[in-house]
Amino acid sequence: MIRDARVLQSQFVPDDVEHRNAEVNALSNTLKPIMDGHSGEPSLLLGPTGAGKTCIARFTVERLRENVLDIKTQYVNCWQDYTRFKVLYRILEAIDRTVDIHRRSTPKDELLDRVRAYDGPQCVVILDEVDQLQENRVLYDLYQLPRISMILIANRERDLFSLLDDRLTSRLQTCVRISFEKYPLDELVAILKARAHWGLSEDAIGTNELELIADAAAGDARIAISILRNAARLADQCGSDRISTDLVHDAVPEGRDEVRQKTIDQLTPHQRTLYDILNDEGELEMGPLYDAYLDAVDAPKTRRTVRNYLSKMEHYRLIHADGQNRARTYRPR
DNA sequence: CATCCACGGGAATCAGCGGTAG
DNA sequence: CTACCGCTGATTCCCGTGGATG
Numbered sequence: 001m002i003r004d005a006r007v008l009q010s011q012f013v014p015d016d017v018e019h020r021n022a023e024v025n026a027l028s029n030t031l032k033p034i035m036d037g038h039s040g041e042p043s044l045l046l047g048p049t050g051a052g053k054t055c056i057a058r059f060t061v062e063r064l065r066e067n068v069l070d071i072k073t074q075y076v077n078c079w080q081d082y083t084r085f086k087v088l089y090r091i092l093e094a095i096d097r098t099v100d101i102h103r104r105s106t107p108k109d110e111l112l113d114r115v116r117a118y119d120g121p122q123c124v125v126i127l128d129e130v131d132q133l134q135e136n137r138v139l140y141d142l143y144q145l146p147r148i149s150m151i152l153i154a155n156r157e158r159d160l161f162s163l164l165d166d167r168l169t170s171r172l173q174t175c176v177r178i179s180f181e182k183y184p185l186d187e188l189v190a191i192l193k194a195r196a197h198w199g200l201s202e203d204a205i206g207t208n209e210l211e212l213i214a215d216a217a218a219g220d221a222r223i224a225i226s227i228l229r230n231a232a233r234l235a236d237q238c239g240s241d242r243i244s245t246d247l248v249h250d251a252v253p254e255g256r257d258e259v260r261q262k263t264i265d266q267l268t269p270h271q272r273t274l275y276d277i278l279n280d281e282g283e284l285e286m287g288p289l290y291d292a293y294l295d296a297v298d299a300p301k302t303r304r305t306v307r308n309y310l311s312k313m314e315h316y317r318l319i320h321a322d323g324q325n326r327a328r329t330y331r332p333r
Numbered sequence: 334c335a336t337c338c339a340c341g342g343g344a345a346t347c348a349g350c351g352g353t354a355g
Numbered sequence: 356c357t358a359c360c361g362c363t364g365a366t367t368c369c370c371g372t373g374g375a376t377g
Binding site: 285286287303304307308311324325326327328 | 340341
């Protein structure tokens with residue numbers, strides 16, 4: 001039933017993209033100077049999750065590679081690599097300048113110096129989920145380096161700009177913005193059809209079922225593909241060579257929760273305890289939350305460590321924090 | 334206004350791991 | 356094989372900051 005599982009991964013970049021030509025062209029234009037050996041204009045891709053921002057960025061960069069002989073590219077997901085160190089390190093990876101770099105022994109600005117000193121071919125860096133960056137200074141560091149082109153990806157413009165200081169805001173204010181909307185139903189169906197065509201055996205799923213998936217995904221291609229993948233897996237398990245309507249229904253909840261569940265599963269027992277407390281109690285301040293935590297575990301970590309956990313879980317969008325300093329409260333999402 | 338106290342950055346410390354000299 | 360070294364990620368210690376509280 002499953003012919004090519006890679007195609008059913010949402011991060012798979014297809015050879016051809018459906019319905020996003022305007023966005024591809026706009027992004028290509030910002031990168032055009034690279035063909036003449038200059039750096040591209042910085043661009044900012046905005047839109048809800050699953051609207052194709054990451055996919056289009058990778059696709060466009062990939063196409064650029066086909067046209068430019070010598071070019072370096074790097075994709076950085078700031079959700080995972082959210083410190084300045086990691087972002088710079090990933091860029092050095094792309095331009096082969098990582099030798100001898102160690103967190104302790106390397107002075108902080110050694111990394112930036114190396115990126116600055118780089119004089120090889122143009123390098124395109126995709127910074128996905130930039131609003132998750134903890135140290136936005138790195139954007140300032142990278143801005144207008146002659147051999148680095150940046151493609152920034154974020155959900156909402158104000159999430160991004162709220163983190164930035166004035167000088168960076170005014171600089172990025174002028175960069176090219178490309179907005180992505182949620183996929184309408186028919187486009188989502190077309191995307192699913194293409195994935196099913198390449199990833200599944202012939203006639204494994206009908207148009208009705210694809211529409212059902214697209215509808216449940218509510219414009220989010222990532223969820224849609226996740227549901228399709230789950231449905232295919234379920235069909236495989238029960239030895240069926242066709243994905244029925246019932247199977248789709250079964251696959252919807254899993255597909256929707258998959259991303260969240262994956263991050264919850266990654267939590268350590270202590271983190272999980274905090275997460276459960278918030279889910280049971282609702283909104284809490286640090287005091288009561290820490291008390292509940294003390295009651296719930298054997299060898300409690302310190303308050304400072306708990307703060308680290310909480311900020312990490314907020315980072316992963318598992319919980320929500322409002323207010324600052326003493327007024328801060330935590331609540332489940 | 335004085336005091337309180339959580340926040341979060343940074344340095345120090347700890348614990349586990351892999352490599353290696355003896 | 357063992358002792359030791361260097362590295363890393365996790366945790367803790369320290370502390371300046373700033374809103375809340377009375």
